[in-house]
Amino acid sequence: MxxxxxxxxxxxxxxxxxxxxxxxxxxxxxxxxxxxxxxxxxxxxxxxxxxxxxxxxxxxxxxxxxxxxxxxxxxxxxxxxxxxxxxxxxxxxxxxxxxxxxxxxxxxxxxxxxxxxxxxxxxxxxxxxxxxxxxxxxxxxxxxxxxxxxxxxxxxxxxxxxxxxxxxxxxxxxxxxxxxxxxxxxxxxxxxxxxxxxxxxxxxxxxxxxxxxxxxxxxxxxxxxxxxxxxxxxxxxxxxxxxxxxxxxxxxxxxxxxxxxxxxxxxxxxxxxxxxxxxxxxxxxxxxxxxxxxxxxxxxxxxxxxxxxxxxxxxxxxxxxxxxxxxxxxxxxxxxxxxxxxxxxxxxxxxxxxxxxxxxxxxxxxxxxxxxxxxxxxxxxxxxxxxxxxxxxxxxxxxxxxxxxxxxxxxxxxxxDGPDTGAPWVPNVSVSTVAPNKVDVNWQTSFDTDDGELIYRVYRDGASTPVHTTTGYSVFWDRPQLRWTDTDVAPGETHTYRISASDGINTSAKSPAVTAIVASKAESYPARVLSDGATLYWRYDEGTSTFAADTGAGLDNGFLRNAPSYRQTPAAVAGPSTAIGFNGTTQYAYSNRSHAQATKFSVETWIKTTTIRGGKIIGFGSKTMEVSGQYDKHVYMLNNGRLTFGTHDGGGRTVSTSTAYNDGAWHHVVATQGSGGMALYVDGQLRVSNALYTTNENYTGYWRVGGDNLATWPNRPTSDFFAGQIDETAVYPTALTAAQVSAHYALRTGG
The missing domain is CATH 2.130.10.10 (YVTN repeat-like/Quinoprotein amine dehydrogenase)
Incomplete structure (x- = not known):
């Protein structure tokens, strides 16, 4: 043999x-x-x-x-x-x-x-x-x-x-x-x-x-x-x-x-x-x-x-x-x-x-x-x-x-051993015009059942010849985000982009066209989020896809599960961006990358809801396709609309607001933890804090938005999943200061 x-x-x-x-x-x-x-x-x-x-x-x-x-x-x-x-x-x-x-x-x-x-x-x-x-x-x-x-x-x-x-x-x-x-x-x-x-x-x-x-x-x-x-x-x-x-x-x-x-x-x-x-x-x-x-x-x-x-x-x-x-x-x-x-x-x-x-x-x-x-x-x-x-x-x-x-x-x-007849999945594509005089074309790498290294071709404005070709490696559980920046553009121009994926023999259909209007100046809110060091930043501007593009340099894209409601308007922040809607039962997003314990961090997002069932808004969990077995570093809403920020350190450590925020208006939510303890801000103001809670649970996990396990946590709401709209989600490797949080909130109208 x-x-x-x-x-x-x-x-x-x-x-x-x-x-x-x-x-x-x-x-x-x-x-x-x-x-x-x-x-x-x-x-x-x-x-x-x-x-x-x-x-x-x-x-x-x-x-x-x-x-x-x-x-x-x-x-x-x-x-x-x-x-x-x-x-x-x-x-x-x-x-x-x-x-x-x-x-x-x-x-x-x-x-x-x-x-x-x-x-x-x-x-x-x-x-x-x-x-x-x-x-x-x-x-x-x-x-x-x-x-x-x-x-x-x-x-x-x-x-x-x-x-x-x-x-x-x-x-x-x-x-x-x-x-x-x-x-x-x-x-x-x-x-x-x-x-x-x-x-x-x-x-x-x-x-x-x-x-x-x-x-x-x-x-x-x-x-x-x-x-x-x-x-x-x-x-x-x-x-x-x-x-x-x-x-x-x-x-x-x-x-x-x-x-x-x-x-x-x-x-x-x-x-x-x-x-x-x-x-x-x-x-x-x-x-x-x-x-x-x-x-x-x-x-x-x-x-x-x-x-x-x-x-x-x-x-x-x-x-x-x-x-x-x-x-x-x-x-x-x-x-x-x-x-x-x-x-x-x-x-x-x-x-x-x-x-x-x-x-x-x-x-x-x-x-x-x-x-x-x-x-x-x-x-x-x-x-x-x-x-x-x-x-x-x-x-x-x-x-x-x-x-x-x-x-x-x-x-x-x-x-x-052949012939190979299966094409990769059609790429999921998003465009961003946060910075002036350029268009960032972002896409989630595809999946092919028998090839990890795929070829991607970017087409602009209906042309048959690609303007950019590159390769990327992906498997079904790890589909990293890729980006190509188009600088051959001028302010006010409108451009469309499509991308195909190929295994070298079989080529997917081109993705649906996505359109960008070239900006003449930077958008104030996202520019500040990025300058303050966000390592994950989802703006939810995609159409019907499974992809939440990371606008920042981290390229930590999100998987959108079970078809949430895309392109919800009006969004939380003034400008061309849109929000996303979750149904409170099955829909959520999780980060493509796994992360080690964040010993200091900030999570930031905007919410709009009238739910009386509560639900997890954002958090850190050990699983992606299932409810997590380990879960903390999260913000969840109680049935009465109040917000709780919790981390785990030998037991659940929580701080909660005294005010309800399920009034159908947009609210800016930021939770931080570091050497100064835990703090929860809403609408630019510190609402509650505890200087003693400086640590959280140590495990490898994923950032999740819209839902995950809440078993054993205080005042567990009726639903572990959030029903409402979410926008402008960001994660930082530092504890944002009160001044930074206030500045972000102030830029909601464009600033």
């Missing part, structure tokens, strides 16, 4: 946002393909596109796969029919009782048809693997017959005739969940405690002639994965167990391929709350897929050196991993990852089901096709397999899912 191909035959679970989670995919793409080599549109070392290919479907769960060198993909699981791509459940179905074989290149069934049944209970095929010569397919699971031939949870299939081999019969007492095979030995793992009438607890080995071998690697709990090392000297086993041959080794062990004796134990290596669901190898390492239940779990992946059997790296994403597979230096995985913040990746949010990372580094690579959770537990992908056919390499994925890349597709999908 070599690193470029990985293991082609997957045992039990040997085998694995973004668009649906962000809620942005529908209507986002309008693509035009250009010529070129498919590989140029992918970010190395990724060599597979994220575009799912047309593939037949099952009506149930696919648990196992094995792919042959001649381009056949065998699938097993718990299902009874298969149907064509695009066919809804119940239509155009063909019988396929827990097994089906497909052409890797077309996704269509082959002529190989087998029926796995059980006299009592539900039959299932949990493991498939091919002999090194490809002549025999071994299947394990819970079944009593195959095509009417009696067997006992394991069977050998002659691939040339697609019939059970009558010379391979051996009794296994319970479900077989994992298989691996060499030239003369079949290793199996599962729920069983006897094989051929002899004690074998959870793991066993038999000859390819179905004779039980003396190999013994007894464990106390279920075996879920088994993998032979490339040198044939060792067998890596994984599962739920805590001991191997009586020695402590939880979930993972390396044993001798001849005797089963323990070569490497792993006590305490994986938490007791986690198990190993899958294993795979390349030339230098083996990799684990881990699933946890309860608190303190480990759900990610581990790379282990094949020479020393020591850890090379591990990732700490939360969201159980079910399948792993290596291809050309990339570890592809199937999981339901929802929180990778602990390793500097995406924060807790709706699940992502297909990921990729270098075999040398746990950092996530820009490859993000996605499924849903589907049926069953549900967890999405369960198994992976790969093979070459017709000049292309194919990655097949099976599992519980019922959608792929947001379109209906059940149980099976596949990806290839």
């Amino acid at each position: 070599n690193e470029s191909t990985g293991r082609r035959s997957r045992g039990r679970g040997r085998v694995r946002a973004a668009a649906a989670a962000l809620g942005l995919l529908a209507g986002a793409l309008s693509a035009a393909a250009a010529g070129g080599s498919p590989a140029t549109a992918l970010t190395a070392p990724v060599s597979l596109t994220a575009d799912n290919l047309s593939t037949w479907q099952t009506n149930g769960i696919v648990w196992s796969m094995a792919a042959s060198d001649d381009g056949v993909v065998y699938t097993g699981g718990t299902f009874s029919t298969v149907r064509p791509p695009g066919a809804p459940a119940g239509s155009s179905e063909q019988p396929a009782v827990n097994f089906a074989a497909f052409d890797a290149a077309t996704g269509a069934p082959t002529g190989c048809s087998l029926s796995f049944t059980l006299s009592s209970g539900t039959a299932t095929v949990r493991a498939l693997t091919l002999s090194p010569d490809g002549k025999t397919l071994y299947a394990g699971g819970q079944f009593g017959s195959v095509n009417g031939v009696g067997v006992s949870n394991i069977v050998a299939i002659d691939t040339a005739t697609c019939t059970p081999r009558t010379n391979f019969k051996i009794a296994v007492s319970a479900t077989v969940r994992a298989l691996a095979v060499t030239g003369d030995t079949v290793y199996l793992g599962g729920d069983f405690n006897s094989v051929a009438g002899q004690t074998r607890n959870k793991f066993a080995a038999v000859t390819t002639g179905a004779a039980l071998k003396p190999w013994t690697a007894n464990t106390d709990e279920v075996g879920r994965a088994v993998e032979v090392t490339p040198d044939g000297q060792h067998v890596v086993i994984g599962g739920d167990f805590f001991t191997v041959n009586g020695t402590a080794s939880h979930a993972l062990a390396v044993v001798n391929a001849t005797t089963g004796a323990l070569d490497k134990s792993y006590p305490g290596f994986i938490p007791n709350t986690s198990t190993v669901q899958d294993l795979t190898t390349d030339a230098t390492k083996f990799y684990t897929a881990n699933e946890g239940t309860g608190g303190g779990v480990f759900d990610g992946r581990i790379a282990v050196d094949l020479t020393t059997f020591q850890q090379v790296w591990r990732d700490t994403c939360l969201g159980a991993t079910q399948a792993v597979l290596v291809h050309k230096g990339v570890l592809y995985s199937g999981s339901h990852a929802h929180d990778c913040a602990s390793m500097g990746e995406f924060p807790d949010q709706p699940r992502k089901h297909l990921l990729a990372q270098s075999v040398d580094d746990p950092k996530l690579l820009p490859w993000f096709p996605d499924t849903n959770d589907g049926i069953g537990e549900p967890v999405g992908p369960r198994v992976m397999a790969q093979t070459d056919s017709g000049g292309h390499h194919y990655l097949w994925v099976g599992g519980e899912f019922t959608t792929v890349n947001s379109s209906p597709q059940q149980g099976l999908t596949r990806f290839a």
